[in-house]
Amino acid sequence: MIEDFIRSDNYSTPEQRKSISNWFLRDNWLYFVFYFGRIVLRTRKEARQGRYGYPEWIYSSHEILRLLEKIGGRFEIEGMNNIYKNQEPVVFISNHMSTLETMIFPGLIAPHRKVTFIVKESLVKNFFFKDVMCSREPIVVGRKDPRKDFEVVMNEAPAIIGKGISIIVFPQSTRSSVFIPSEFNTMGVKLAKNTGVNVVPVAIKTDFWGNGKIIKEFGKFDHKKIIHIKFGEPFKVKGTGKEENQAIIDFIQSNLTKWSNL
Numbered sequence: 001m002i003e004d005f006i007r008s009d010n011y012s013t014p015e016q017r018k019s020i021s022n023w024f025l026r027d028n029w030l031y032f033v034f035y036f037g038r039i040v041l042r043t044r045k046e047a048r049q050g051r052y053g054y055p056e057w058i059y060s061s062h063e064i065l066r067l068l069e070k071i072g073g074r075f076e077i078e079g080m081n082n083i084y085k086n087q088e089p090v091v092f093i094s095n096h097m098s099t100l101e102t103m104i105f106p107g108l109i110a111p112h113r114k115v116t117f118i119v120k121e122s123l124v125k126n127f128f129f130k131d132v133m134c135s136r137e138p139i140v141v142g143r144k145d146p147r148k149d150f151e152v153v154m155n156e157a158p159a160i161i162g163k164g165i166s167i168i169v170f171p172q173s174t175r176s177s178v179f180i181p182s183e184f185n186t187m188g189v190k191l192a193k194n195t196g197v198n199v200v201p202v203a204i205k206t207d208f209w210g211n212g213k214i215i216k217e218f219g220k221f222d223h224k225k226i227i228h229i230k231f232g233e234p235f236k237v238k239g240t241g242k243e244e245n246q247a248i249i250d251f252i253q254s255n256l257t258k259w260s261n262l
Contacts, residue, residue: 031071031221039063040128047131054110057136061107068100072223073208077108079231082200084112089166090234091195093188094202095179095252096170099217100209100227105168108229115166118153118187137165143173146185153191161195175216177207179256181249189241189248201232201248203255228259 043060046052069075092109094101102117109115116136120143124130139156141149157167169188172180192199205228210219232251237244 031067035064035067036128039067043132044128047135052132052135054114057106057132058110061104061110064103065107068104068209068227071221073221073227075227075229077229079233080108082231082233083109085234086198087113088197089113089161089164090198090200091188091192092166092168092200092202092231093192093248094168094170094204095184095256096172096175097177097204097206098175098209098211098219100206101204101229104206104229109166109168113166114164115168116160117168118170139167150187150190153187154194157191158195161197166197167191175211177211179252181253184245184249184252186241186245189237189245193237193241198234198236199244199248200234201251203230203232203252204228205256205259226259226262228255230255 039060043052043056046056065075090113092105092115094105106115116138117133118139118141119133121140124133124138124140126133137160139153139160141152143149160167169191171185171188172183173185176183189199205226208222208225208227210222212219232248235244235247
């Protein structure tokens with residue numbers, strides 16, 4: 001779309017084409033036109049036709065990563081080896097800052113192991129994303145009644161884990177640029193304990209893509225901020241899981257502090 005327009009115009013050198021391309025893509029609304037027009041609507045169509053599997057999910061995630069790099073996003077990703085240290089399914093437990101991680105995680109994790117998300121009900125009702133999300137067979141929770149959500153996860157997760165599929169959990173109730181430990185519930189560690197699988201803690205700083213005031217997916221980009229993602233060492237949950245949950249919180253907090261001071 002944008003790239004086709006640039007190639008069709010009278011910009012003869014690669015430098016000129018790159019310059020005008022960057023100008024287009026650095027404008028927020030043009031990014032979202034490109035993002036929705038080329039990626040979201042295509043994947044929605046593929047999912048509705050039953051043609052959206054793991055290869056397509058990985059490919060579209062990589063498309064978004066490359067597009068974010070084109071608009072100035074700088075990625076620093078650590079601990080990729082911790083994704084595939086063992087062949088058994090795991091529970092990835094991460095803080096949740098923006099739309100970015102939900103779009104990028106499939107491209108990082110799914111090439112190495114099957115994976116799905118625990119997602120809020122509104123996402124599987126969203127016109128643009130519901131077909132793609134439902135094709136990944138997520139665990140759907142309402143985010144209004146914590147006890148009911150816990151029951152849903154504990155009832156559905158064993159069957160998913162039994163298929164060899166790992167699960168991504170965001171214990172915070174919603175996306176936030178500020179990490180508040182008291183809002184980081186223990187669902188993830190309890191899920192790992194009940195299913196007997198390892199936890200992989202994940203720390204992220206993805207406020208490069210801000211949350212929109214009206215629609216969270218339509219936030220502004222802050223080109224001064226680096227996108228940080230770090231996968232920690234896998235570990236087994238013992239006892240009640242309280243200590244392990246605190247260890248995950250400490251892992252996230254320490255990395256956020258380090259990244260903020262860079």
